Amino acid sequence: MKIGVPREIKNHEYRVGMTPAAVHELCGHGHDVYVETDAGTAIGFTDDDYRKAGAQVLETAAEVFAAGDMIVKVKEPQAEERAMLRPGHTLFTYLHLAPDQAQTDDLVSSGATCIAYETVTDHHGHLPLLAPMSEVAGRMAIQAGAHCLEKAMGGRGVLLGGVPGVSPAHVAVVGGGVVGQNAVAMAVGLGARVTVLDRNMDVLRRLDDLYGNRITTLFSTAQTLDQAVTESDLVVGSVLIPGASAPKLISRDMIQRMPEGSVLVDVAIDQGGCAETSKATTHQDPTYSVDGVVHYCVANMPGAVARTSTLALNNVTLPFIVALADKGPIEAMRADPHLKAGLNVADGKVTYREVAEATGHPYTDPDSVLIL
Numbered sequence: 001m002k003i004g005v006p007r008e009i010k011n012h013e014y015r016v017g018m019t020p021a022a023v024h025e026l027c028g029h030g031h032d033v034y035v036e037t038d039a040g041t042a043i044g045f046t047d048d049d050y051r052k053a054g055a056q057v058l059e060t061a062a063e064v065f066a067a068g069d070m071i072v073k074v075k076e077p078q079a080e081e082r083a084m085l086r087p088g089h090t091l092f093t094y095l096h097l098a099p100d101q102a103q104t105d106d107l108v109s110s111g112a113t114c115i116a117y118e119t120v121t122d123h124h125g126h127l128p129l130l131a132p133m134s135e136v137a138g139r140m141a142i143q144a145g146a147h148c149l150e151k152a153m154g155g156r157g158v159l160l161g162g163v164p165g166v167s168p169a170h171v172a173v174v175g176g177g178v179v180g181q182n183a184v185a186m187a188v189g190l191g192a193r194v195t196v197l198d199r200n201m202d203v204l205r206r207l208d209d210l211y212g213n214r215i216t217t218l219f220s221t222a223q224t225l226d227q228a229v230t231e232s233d234l235v236v237g238s239v240l241i242p243g244a245s246a247p248k249l250i251s252r253d254m255i256q257r258m259p260e261g262s263v264l265v266d267v268a269i270d271q272g273g274c275a276e277t278s279k280a281t282t283h284q285d286p287t288y289s290v291d292g293v294v295h296y297c298v299a300n301m302p303g304a305v306a307r308t309s310t311l312a313l314n315n316v317t318l319p320f321i322v323a324l325a326d327k328g329p330i331e332a333m334r335a336d337p338h339l340k341a342g343l344n345v346a347d348g349k350v351t352y353r354e355v356a357e358a359t360g361h362p363y364t365d366p367d368s369v370l371i372l
């Protein structure tokens with residue numbers, strides 16, 4: 001198969017869909033890989049590294065999209081990239097379609113087969129291609145939040161861990177999944193007072209086993225959430241209903257009642273955000289304030305630590321890239337229901353129920369489009 005790897009073009013996005021090591025593996029399986037010039041230069045993967053791994057380096061994204069049958073990326077295709085998709089293309093990347101009508105419409109029009117990393121499953125029912133980026137973003141959420149609490153950033157001037165004789169800050173983590181667990185680990189490590197809320201009791205039990213009385217676990221109801229959010233210096237939004245738009249759990253009224261200078265890091269922003277006041281921001285201009293509350297809503301947080309993130313992402317995507325290339329997309333998805341769960345759009349149809357519901361497209365069963 002011919003595989004294209006364009007340079008990412010989202011704001012301050014330095015990750016790359018395939019490392020030279022991944023390219024080497026695909027070339028070893030007899031596939032041809034086309035990489036856009038400078039796709040990995042910013043994180044130390046030079047064009048020469050890609051050539052040595054067996055890739056052909058092309059000058060423009062247009063050439064990469066023209067050469068590749070499968071396009072392997074990191075972030076959702078931007079409008080100019082979507083214009084280069086065609087029937088016969090397989091797109092393998094993060095998509096986050098439910099809150100993104102324009103992208104969904106364009107992918108449907110493209111006729112391409114679009115597989116979203118974030119809805120591929122595993123036999124535990126987890127999301128293995130989302131997990132490493134959630135680990136990164138969860139850890140970064142506390143770093144970003146601590147920075148935003150500084151006065152110069154508009155924060156209330158509070159040190160997360162306090163100092164001897166002064167109370168630590170209160171951190172509320174809303175959603176105790178992969179992002180949430182990693183945020184809790186960092187916040188506890190820095191000495192903050194941590195409350196985590198979830199609606200899955202197994203998630204809360206696991207955190208209780210790990211941290212005992214060093215954290216507070218709360219079953220999330222309108223009441224517990226309201227109290228935890230409005231009493232916190234830093235709130236991390238980390239809920240997810242796979243494939244769906246994030247539920248708006250944090251209302252404008254709750255934001256209004258948070259202390260002046262407190263901070264919301266809404267990691268769930270890639271699925272639309274879990275606060276009514278959240279709107280996506282970029283690494284270039286990451287924060288804004290609503291009612292005195294600093295909002296950090298960067299939709300590609302792991303892009304900031306792009307080398308770590310690219311390596312972590314390729315660890316999990318590589319076996320799927322190999323399967324898609326070796327077997328072809330249709331056979332690979334027919335053979336693996338977990339990969340098939342990643343199929344969001346194919347043949348001009350939306351094949352993921354939550355995306356169809358959120359965007360008004362009719363839902364089509366993936367099996368009906370996976371016909372050889």
Ligand SMILES: NC(=O)C1=CN([C@@H]2O[C@H](COP(=O)(O)OP(=O)(O)OC[C@H]3O[C@@H](n4cnc5c(N)ncnc54)[C@H](O)[C@@H]3O)[C@@H](O)[C@H]2O)C=CC1
Nearest residue numbers: 133134137175177178179198199200220239240299300301
């Ligand atoms: N902004 C960024 O750069 C990044 C964003 N993310 C996003 O972070 C979000 C969380 O991802 P993961 O932690 O991997 O998901 P996850 O599935 O591991 O965890 C989500 C948790 O939310 C809980 N939950 C669902 N509804 C809830 C409710 N009403 N109240 C309380 N808890 C609820 C679930 O029980 C689950 O434990 C996703 O939207 C993901 O795409 C992930 C990586 C990077």
Ligand SMILES: CC(=O)C(=O)O
Nearest residue numbers: 133270299300301302
């Ligand atoms: C998952 C996601 O949105 C990211 O890694 O940028």
Ligand SMILES: [Mg+2]
Nearest residue numbers: 256258260292
């Ligand atoms: Mg206020």
